[in-house]
Amino acid sequence: MMTSRVLIFGDDMRIFLSLARAFGRTNKLVHVVPGKLSEPALKSKYVYKIHPVTEYHVSSDQWRADVKEILEKYQFDLIVPCVEPDLIAMNECRDLFKEQKLAIPSAECWNIFFDKKLTHEVCSELDIHVCDISQLSNVDTVSSVKEKFGLPLVIKPQRSYWRDQLDVKEKVYIIENINELKSCLAEVDTDGRFIIESYFTGVGVGVSVLANKGKILQAFQHRRLREGRGGSSSYRISEKLDSQLLAACEKLMQKTDYTGVCMFEFRVNRDTGNWVLLETNARFWGSMPLPISLGVDFPNQLLAIYSNKETCPQIDYAVGVKSRNYILDWYNLIKTEINFKSILPWMGQVADYVAHIPRLVLGIEKNDSFVADDMAPGIWELVQLPIGIVKKFITFTKGTNQRQPAVHPKIH
Numbered sequence: 001m002m003t004s005r006v007l008i009f010g011d012d013m014r015i016f017l018s019l020a021r022a023f024g025r026t027n028k029l030v031h032v033v034p035g036k037l038s039e040p041a042l043k044s045k046y047v048y049k050i051h052p053v054t055e056y057h058v059s060s061d062q063w064r065a066d067v068k069e070i071l072e073k074y075q076f077d078l079i080v081p082c083v084e085p086d087l088i089a090m091n092e093c094r095d096l097f098k099e100q101k102l103a104i105p106s107a108e109c110w111n112i113f114f115d116k117k118l119t120h121e122v123c124s125e126l127d128i129h130v131c132d133i134s135q136l137s138n139v140d141t142v143s144s145v146k147e148k149f150g151l152p153l154v155i156k157p158q159r160s161y162w163r164d165q166l167d168v169k170e171k172v173y174i175i176e177n178i179n180e181l182k183s184c185l186a187e188v189d190t191d192g193r194f195i196i197e198s199y200f201t202g203v204g205v206g207v208s209v210l211a212n213k214g215k216i217l218q219a220f221q222h223r224r225l226r227e228g229r230g231g232s233s234s235y236r237i238s239e240k241l242d243s244q245l246l247a248a249c250e251k252l253m254q255k256t257d258y259t260g261v262c263m264f265e266f267r268v269n270r271d272t273g274n275w276v277l278l279e280t281n282a283r284f285w286g287s288m289p290l291p292i293s294l295g296v297d298f299p300n301q302l303l304a305i306y307s308n309k310e311t312c313p314q315i316d317y318a319v320g321v322k323s324r325n326y327i328l329d330w331y332n333l334i335k336t337e338i339n340f341k342s343i344l345p346w347m348g349q350v351a352d353y354v355a356h357i358p359r360l361v362l363g364i365e366k367n368d369s370f371v372a373d374d375m376a377p378g379i380w381e382l383v384q385l386p387i388g389i390v391k392k393f394i395t396f397t398k399g400t401n402q403r404q405p406a407v408h409p410k411i412h
Contacts, residue, residue, distance in 0.1 A: 005029045005074060006303070007051075009090075010082030011039040013369055014232075014286040014325065017377055019080060020046045022292055022299040025373070031074065033067070040380035045373075056089040058163055063089065064096055071100065078103060078303050080284070084114070085166040087283055092163065101306040105282045109256035113282035117158050117195055126251040129276045132198040138190040142181050145196060152176045154197040155184055162193065174199070200276045202267040204233070207245050208285060210261050210298055212305050214254040218298065218314055219246055220291040225322065226332050232286045234329035238294060238321045242268075248277055258282075259305065261298055289368040290323040323366035324356055327385060 006023050010016035011034035020030045024046025031049045034042055042050060053066035080103040081087045087104050090097060094107065104110075111118050123130045134148065136155060145153070157170030170193070175181045188194050204224035209216045219241055226235040249264050263285040268275040284298070291298060294317040304311045333353060338346050359365040369378035 003027065003029055004077045004303070004307075005031060007031045007033065007070070007074070007076045007079045008082065009033045009080070009086040011035050011041055012082060012286075013039075013041045013377060013381055015082040015284050015288060017041040017044060017369075018288040018292055019082065019284060019299050020044050021371065021374055022297055023303070024048075026297075026300050028077075028300075028303075031070075031076070033070070038384075040377050040384055043376040043380045045376065056085070056166065058092065058166075064093055067093075068096060071096070076100065078306050080299070080302075082284060084161045084283070087114075088161060088163055088166060103260060103283075103302060103306070105256075105258065105260060109258060112252075112256055113262070113280045115159055116156065116279050119280055122252070122255065123248075123277055126248075126255060128248045128251060129274070131200050131276050131278070134196045135192060136188070136190055136194040136196050137192070140185065140190065140196070142178060142185060145181060145185070146178070149196055149198050151178075151181070152199040153181075154199055155188060155194055156197055158193055158195055170194075200267045200269070200278075202269040202275065205239070205242070205245065205266045205268045205275075206233075206236075206285070206287060207241070207249055207264045207266065208261065208288075208291060208298065209249050209253065209264070210301050210305075210311075211253040211258045212311070213259055214257040216246070216250055216253055217305075217311050218296065218301055219249070220294075220296050220298075220317060221245070222287055222290055226329060232328070234325045234332050236287050236290060236323055238290060238317060238319050240319050245275065252280065261302055287323070290321070290366060291317065293323060293366045293371075294318050294321060321366065323368060324353075325368040326356065326370070327381065329353060 006028050008016060008019050008030060010019070011032070020032070020041070021044065023030050024044070029048040030046050031051060032042065032047055033051050033053055037050070037052060051070050054060070054062040056063040078101050079097065081090055090102060090104050091107070091110055105113055112122050113119065117133065117135065120130050120133055132149070153175050154173065155175060156172040160170055161168070162170070173184050175184055204227065206222050206224070208220045210218040221239045221241045222236045223239050224233040224236050227233055245264070245266055252258070253262070260282065261284055263281040265278040265281065266275050267278060288298065296315050296317050301311050330353065333350060336346060356365055356367070360367050360370065367378070369381055
């Protein structure tokens with residue numbers, strides 16, 4: 001029998017590592033195009049072969065040449081990019097992959113999922129609840145923005161990455177007072193790349209789906225318990241699917257005749273029952289270790305679709321199961337602002353964090369990095385941690401750290 005072969009573009013400890021483990025456990029040969037060769041995730045025993053390539057630039061053909069050489073040498077059952085810059089590169093070079101099975105949205109629906117303003121417009125057409133938004137322009141002032149949206153409010157990029165600067169991830173700002181609004185308006189570009197959004201009070205909920213030609217075949221829901229810088233969740237819990245949120249996902253999938261995986265980011269007010277869809281991520285997501293640990297194997301189900309094989313029915317996964325990114329979660333804890341009233345609850349969170357280790361051993365909780373059948377990436381992550389701390393300290397002492405914006409809660 002011929003062994004299936006997959007090519008993953010990525011190297012991170014969350015999306016990439018989850019994909020490599022899922023495919024490797026089902027005896028797929030995992031080939032990798034990493035961004036950096038030093039990343040601990042590449043130590044996974046499920047990584048079969050690493051292919052270094054030149055970094056992609058719109059004005060350079062070297063990336064195309066490097067990737068073409070790989071594609072001519074190997075036949076892959078599926079090619080999967082992990083992060084948006086790689087998705088954008090593949091979208092720009094669709095002709096290079098015309099003979100390949102590529103896990104990115106179709107050209108017809110690309111902008112709907114990666115342009116937040118267009119996503120908002122389509123959601124409004126479909127009667128999906130969204131926040132009020134407005135394009136940020138050079139005529140906007142502190143008083144005009146505050147008058148229209150009140151405080152707090154959100155200023156976010158229309159796209160997380162732009163094709164002319166793929167090495168820069170645009171920031172998202174939560175504005176809580178006039179001074180922050182003044183600073184933000186002075187800092188961000190007003191050339192049509194940012195939008196203003198009303199703030200919705202609630203908890204972050206993610207609904208992840210796998211669809212084929214607009215029909216959802218598999219869905220999974222989680223709630224964020226703690227978030228990291230950039231909005232990624234460091235601690236999360238599986239939940240029962242909410243029928244209203246799932247219905248919103250179904251509308252967008254049917255509208256775009258979508259095939260592939262997608263993460264829908266919601267905020268839900270548990271007191272009122274109201275909710276809004278914040279945005280969509282038409283790719284694999286960072287909290288994927290949780291559904292995979294519960295038997296919801298999105299990567300191999302997606303491969304089955306592209307291989308024209310039967311996919312399994314919706315999996316009745318366990319709810320109330322927590323998973324944690326141990327290093328990122330500790331960073332989030334120590335960065336929490338603490339006052340006299342919050343010191344005791346914060347200490348309780350620290351105790352809960354410490355209790356993760358025995359819970360992990362007992363199988364009560366899950367960990368993004370450490371799994372019994374593939375320990376090397378987690379160990380290497382810990383080994384490299386002191387080096388990362390020293391680098392951050394050096395950067396800080398040199399005064400190169402710029403003001404960090406508040407981050408709009410996102411679910412990954």
